[in-house]
Amino acid sequence: MPEIRPESLDAIDRQLIGALQLNARESVAMLARQLGIARTTVTARLARLEKARIITGYGVRLSQRVVDGGLQAYVGITVQPRSGKEVVRRLAAMAQVQQLCAVSGEFDYVAWLRCESPERLDQLLDQIGSVDGVEKTTTSIILSSKIDRGEPI
Numbered sequence: 001m002p003e004i005r006p007e008s009l010d011a012i013d014r015q016l017i018g019a020l021q022l023n024a025r026e027s028v029a030m031l032a033r034q035l036g037i038a039r040t041t042v043t044a045r046l047a048r049l050e051k052a053r054i055i056t057g058y059g060v061r062l063s064q065r066v067v068d069g070g071l072q073a074y075v076g077i078t079v080q081p082r083s084g085k086e087v088v089r090r091l092a093a094m095a096q097v098q099q100l101c102a103v104s105g106e107f108d109y110v111a112w113l114r115c116e117s118p119e120r121l122d123q124l125l126d127q128i129g130s131v132d133g134v135e136k137t138t139t140s141i142i143l144s145s146k147i148d149r150g151e152p153i
Contacts, residue, residue, distance in 0.1 A: 004052035012037065016045055017055070024058045071115045072098075072142040075128065076107035083133025084108060090131045096124050107138070 009017075015035055019026060028046075032039040049055045079087050084102075091097050091111060099112040111128070115121040121141075129137050 004048065004054055009054070013045060013049065013054075016042065017049070020055070020058075071113075071118060071121050073113045073115075073121060074140045074142070075111045075113060075125070076138040077109040077111060077128065077134060078106075078136040079108045080133045080135050087131055087133045091128065094124065094127065096120075 012035060016031060019031055019034055026034075028039050028042050032042045035042065046055070077087070087109070088100065091100055091109075096113050096115050097111050098114050101110050102108065103110050113121065113124060115124055125137060125139060128134060
């Protein structure tokens with residue numbers, strides 16, 4: 001099977017992925033109706049997208065009220081030259097770090113954190129700031145989510 005690259009996805013693949021991002025539990029029959037294609041075509045496309053690791057899984061996104069007063073924050077992290085690999089390794093060991101992205105611009109990395117309390121967030125930020133190679137952090141606490149479509153393609 002030839003490799004599928006994101007830029008080679010056709011309109012139906014993108015519509016299928018978009019429908020799943022809105023509701024990953026949608027039935028194959030309903031997806032077929034929405035897209036105007038046969039159920040067997042939907043099933044085959046899903047299998048192809050999964051095999052090519054374009055779709056890497058299906059999950060559950062919890063609402064903020066279920067997180068029970070927990071906090072979420074984004075932290076911009078600036079690191080010293082040649083210390084990125086070690087900083088990434090240390091942050092990977094912190095369970096509250098939900099995602100870490102290398103970015104362009106003001107920061108080297110942006111981390112998405114989830115904590116159970118403001119006190120725990122404060123401790124975690126101190127822990128991140130004390131990692132060898134971390135030069136500076138800037139934190140933004142998430143007040144509310146206005147749009148969440150999951151992972152973009």
